[in-house]
Amino acid sequence: MTTEVTDNATVKKYPPDLFEPASQSEFVDNFTYRPEQSFWQDAWLGLRKNKAAIVGLCIIILVILLAIFGPFMNSHGYDEQNLARTNLPPKIPVLENISFLGLNGVDSRGVDQYEAKGISEDFWFGTDELGRDLWTRIWQGTRISLYIAFLAATIDLIIGVAYGAISAFYGGRTDNIMQRIIEVLVGIPGLIINILLILILKPGIISITIAMVIVGWISMARIVRAQILKLKTYEFVLASRTLGASNQRLIWKHLIPNTLGPIIVATTFTIPGAIFTEALLSFIGLGLQPPTASLGTIVNDSYKLLRIYPHGMIFSSIVISLIMISFNLLGDGLRDAFDPKIRK
Amino acid sequence: MIRYIFTRIGYMIITLFIIILLSFLLMKALPGSPFNDERLPETQKELLYKKYGLDKPVPIQFGIYLTNLVQGDLGISFVLDNRPVTKIIQERIGASAILGFQAVTVGTLIGLLLGIVAALRHNTVIDYGATVLAVLGISIPSFVFAGFLQYWVGVKLGWLPIAFWNGFEYSILPTIALAVGVVATIARFTRIEMLEVLNQEYILTARSKGLSNSVIITKHGIRNALIPIITIIGPLTVNTITGSLVIEKIFSIPGLGEQFVNSIITNDYQLIMGTTIFYAVLFVSVILVIDILYGFIDPRIRVIGGE
Numbered sequence: 001m002t003t004e005v006t007d008n009a010t011v012k013k014y015p016p017d018l019f020e021p022a023s024q025s026e027f028v029d030n031f032t033y034r035p036e037q038s039f040w041q042d043a044w045l046g047l048r049k050n051k052a053a054i055v056g057l058c059i060i061i062l063v064i065l066l067a068i069f070g071p072f073m074n075s076h077g078y079d080e081q082n083l084a085r086t087n088l089p090p091k092i093p094v095l096e097n098i099s100f101l102g103l104n105g106v107d108s109r110g111v112d113q114y115e116a117k118g119i120s121e122d123f124w125f126g127t128d129e130l131g132r133d134l135w136t137r138i139w140q141g142t143r144i145s146l147y148i149a150f151l152a153a154t155i156d157l158i159i160g161v162a163y164g165a166i167s168a169f170y171g172g173r174t175d176n177i178m179q180r181i182i183e184v185l186v187g188i189p190g191l192i193i194n195i196l197l198i199l200i201l202k203p204g205i206i207s208i209t210i211a212m213v214i215v216g217w218i219s220m221a222r223i224v225r226a227q228i229l230k231l232k233t234y235e236f237v238l239a240s241r242t243l244g245a246s247n248q249r250l251i252w253k254h255l256i257p258n259t260l261g262p263i264i265v266a267t268t269f270t271i272p273g274a275i276f277t278e279a280l281l282s283f284i285g286l287g288l289q290p291p292t293a294s295l296g297t298i299v300n301d302s303y304k305l306l307r308i309y310p311h312g313m314i315f316s317s318i319v320i321s322l323i324m325i326s327f328n329l330l331g332d333g334l335r336d337a338f339d340p341k342i343r344k
Numbered sequence: 345m346i347r348y349i350f351t352r353i354g355y356m357i358i359t360l361f362i363i364i365l366l367s368f369l370l371m372k373a374l375p376g377s378p379f380n381d382e383r384l385p386e387t388q389k390e391l392l393y394k395k396y397g398l399d400k401p402v403p404i405q406f407g408i409y410l411t412n413l414v415q416g417d418l419g420i421s422f423v424l425d426n427r428p429v430t431k432i433i434q435e436r437i438g439a440s441a442i443l444g445f446q447a448v449t450v451g452t453l454i455g456l457l458l459g460i461v462a463a464l465r466h467n468t469v470i471d472y473g474a475t476v477l478a479v480l481g482i483s484i485p486s487f488v489f490a491g492f493l494q495y496w497v498g499v500k501l502g503w504l505p506i507a508f509w510n511g512f513e514y515s516i517l518p519t520i521a522l523a524v525g526v527v528a529t530i531a532r533f534t535r536i537e538m539l540e541v542l543n544q545e546y547i548l549t550a551r552s553k554g555l556s557n558s559v560i561i562t563k564h565g566i567r568n569a570l571i572p573i574i575t576i577i578g579p580l581t582v583n584t585i586t587g588s589l590v591i592e593k594i595f596s597i598p599g600l601g602e603q604f605v606n607s608i609i610t611n612d613y614q615l616i617m618g619t620t621i622f623y624a625v626l627f628v629s630v631i632l633v634i635d636i637l638y639g640f641i642d643p644r645i646r647v648i649g650g651e
Contacts, residue, residue, distance in 0.1 A: 052479075187359035189627040191586045192620050195608065196370050199616070276485055283487050283590045284605045303491050303594075307499055317488040324483035332479075 039260065046337030053333020056326035063323055067146055070139025074124075078140035079291035082131035085119055090126040090134075090311050126311045128301065137293055138316055142323070144288070145295040148205055149274035152212045153267050159213070160220025161263060165251055167221070168228035179225075182218055190215045194277065198286045205288065208281065212274055223266050227259040261338030268331035272324045279320060295320045349636055356628050363624045364413065367617045368406050418618035423610050429618035433600060439509050440592065440599035444584055446519040451526025451584075452577070458527065459534025460566060466539060474531055481528025487590045490521035494594065507596040518595045522587055526580055533576055537569040544568075571642050578634035582627050 037045070047053055071078060125134035167178040194211040201207035231237060232255070240254055279296030281287050287297045295316060302312030384392075393399045397408050412419070418429035462474035498506030498517060505514050541547065542565055550560045585601075592601035600619065607615040 183355050184358045184362065187356060187628050187631070188363055189582060189586075189624055191589075192363065192624055192627075193366075195616075196367055196620060199608070200370055200373055272483065279485055280487070280586075280590060284593065285609045299485075299488065299491075303487075306491055306495050310495065313491060313495075317492070321484045321488060324485065325479060328479055328483045 039257070043261070043334070043337045047333050050333035050336060052329045053337075056329030056333065059322055059326040060330060063142060063319070063326070064146065066139050067143040071136045071143070074133065074136060076133035076136045078132065078137045078293065080132060082127075084131065085123075085127050086129055086131045088119065088123050088127040088131075089309070090124060090315070091122045125315045126309070128312055129305060129309075134298075134312055134315060138295070138298060138319055141293040141295045141298045141316070142319055144205065144292065145275050145278055145320075146271075146323075148209050148212075148278050148294065149271045151205075152209045152216060152274045153270040155209070155213045156216040156220050156270055157263065157267055159217040160266075161224050161256065161259075163217065164221040164224025165228055165256060165259075168225040168232065169247070169251055169255065175225075182221060185215065186218050186222075188215060191277070191280070194281060195284075195286060198281065203281075203286050203288055205292075208278055208288070212277055216270065216274070220263070220266055220270075223262050224259055227262050228255050231255050231258050261334075265331060265335045265338060268327060268334055272327040272331075275320065275323060275327075295323075345639060348639065352632055352635065356632055359628055360621075360624060364410065364621055365406070367620050368409055371613055371617060372402055372405075413621070418621065419614040421607075421612050421615040421618075423607070423612035423615070429615055432603065432615065433619065433622055436598065436600040436603045438599075439597050440585075440588055440601055443515060443518055443522065443592070443597065443599060444581070444588055446515060447522035447584055447588075448526055448577075448581060450519060451523035452530050454523070455527040455530025456534050456570075456573075458531040460538055460569075462531065462535045463538030463542065463569075464561065471535075474535065478528045478532040478535075481524045482532070484524075486521055486525055486587045487594060489524055490518070490591050490594045493517055493521055509597045509599075514595075514597075518591050518597060521594075522584055522591050525587060526584060529576060529580055529583075530573065533573055534569060537572050538565060541565050541569045571638075574634060574638050574641060578631045581630050581634075585623065585626065 047057075123133055123135065125138055127133055128137065163178065167175045190212075193215055194208075197211040197214065198207055201210065237250060237254055240250060245253075275295065278287070278294055279299060282294060282296030282300045287300065288294050290297075293301075298316040299313065299320060302309075302316055306313045390399070397405060400408075409419075416430055418433070420426045420428050421432060424432065458474050458477070462471045465471050494506045494517060497503050504517050506517065508514060547560060547564055550564050555563075588599065589601040589605055591597075592599045593605045596602070600622075604616070604619045604623075606612075607619065
């Protein structure tokens with residue numbers, strides 16, 4: 001560096017005709033850029049390092065696929081009853097030869113129910129007390145549980161983001177009133193309000209979803225508000241405002257995209273919460289009415305048979321637990337991936 | 345601080361009022377009346393309506409209900425031989441309180457231990473093990489866990505009674521089932537807090553002063569890590585009470601939760617309402633007390649709150 005400076009000091013004067021204007025294409029800047037990354041690429045890179053989260057994501061994808069295609073994988077309907085084949089233990093080809101798995105159609109008394117009842121077909125997850133195929137039923141139930149959870153999470157997201165964004169962005173009296181409302185609502189215990197609403201609305205997919213949304217959006221609104229309040233003070237928002245950006249543009253192009261991380265994380269945690277609440281409601285007698293089944297109602301029904309025919313409870317519990325675990329793992333992973341403090 | 349407490353109590357009253365109003369309107373929205381017997385003559389029906397104040401307009405009925413409520417009268421259960429709801433709650437609360445207390449205490453102690461050990465052995469097998477346990481504990485629904493606990497420990501191994509409430513050994517399985525969630529939540533939270541505290545500069549200062557490792561961990565580490573944990577005890581207690589609805593049903597414990605679930609099944613609306621309001625008061629007060637307590641314990645909050 002020092003030599004350059006001394007060189008510059010002793011530079012001779014050159015006539016201007018020796019110079020020619022440099023075109024833009026010849027301009028090579030000396031900065032080293034890393035390849036530009038979008039928000040999603042960045043998050044994906046962070047998430048990819050977290051093995052547990054990736055395992056969770058894979059299980060979620062698998063479960064969703066099974067929930068979509070599982071019921072079509074054999075010829076039985078989820079509500080198709082047949083009293084000639086009640087309470088059959090599970091039997092899966094190939095796996096039936098591994099005795100400790102208990103997938104060989106032999107029940108807890110050591111009787112091969114398939115031989116005893118003369119049934120040649122294999123029921124992978126067995127059947128329930130009305131002879132309904134549990135494979136079809138469990139995946140059908142998963143489909144409904146996931147549907148309720150995703151629906152509740154989406155509505156939470158829409159209401160929560162809108163409420164939080166408006167409250168934080170306009171501030172002042174608007175914020176004050178909106179926050180007082182939230183402070184009253186947040187004190188209402190979620191389960192209590194769920195139970196009351198379902199008593200009025202009668203159990204059903206929509207009523208259960210509504211009951212969960214009534215209090216569910218509040219936490220999302222709080223997260224969004226806190227994040228936007230913080231972002232509002234940043235200079236890029238001021239810069240954009242100085243350039244004449246409208247409020248709509250500021251909210252939708254600057255503030256909400258920068259809040260996406262916490263929003264996605266919160267939604268990821270909402271889904272297992274909703275699945276759990278739905279199952280809990282089924283367990284206290286406020287679940288979906290037969291023949292419609294969710295994971296919760298299947299766990300509840302099969303719990304009653306646990307001592308004699310444990311297979312129903314085992315399979316439905318494994319599925320519901322797997323979903324809960326995977327979403328929690330994914331949520332943890334996403335939280336770390338979106339957290340700029342942890343990113344390297 | 346005092347202003348803060350009063351504001352909070354104000355909000356609590358509004359919240360409770362909304363819950364009471366909502367459950368009252370629910371009662372009114374449901375079809376039918378308690379005296380829907382067709383054999384009952386019209387005049388007698390009118391007398392009964394008069395006796396219970398059902399002939400008055402709805403707002404006045406609500407006023408009467410509120411007045412009774414403030415005096416601790418939650419009405420009577422029409423399903424359970426016209427017994428007062430308050431009395432039913434009194435009888436049932438004992439078992440639930442014992443169960444809840446055991447679960448929260450045992451769960452918190454084990455959770456703390458697990459969390460602290462995991463943080464001290466950060467990034468070792470113990471840490472990973474504790475983390476896996478915590479994720480499982482948070483994810484697996486309590487009723488699933490309770491069902492299998494009952495099946496394997498109770499039925500297959502026959503070690504412990506699986507139902508009813510006749511002494512301490514009857515409370516072991518339900519307590520475990522209820523405590524799992526508490527252990528997992530506390531362990532997770534403690535681990536994160538503890539790791540954060542151990543990275544603080546005052547720990548380095550203490551170390552450079554030449555304090556022994558055990559003094560640093562107990563006097564400086566754990567003490568400071570414990571403070572934020574108080575904030576989750578409130579929601580945790582609420583979750584435990586919620587969980588006890590199902591756990592009590594599974595283990596046939598004669599507690600308030602089991603009664604509540606039964607009242608839903610039998611459409612005993614007065615009892616549902618009474619219990620709902622009771623739970624709401626309980627939940628809201630627990631959260632309030634914990635929040636105020638936190639203000640007293642953490643000096644940083646006290647200073648901010650006082651200004």
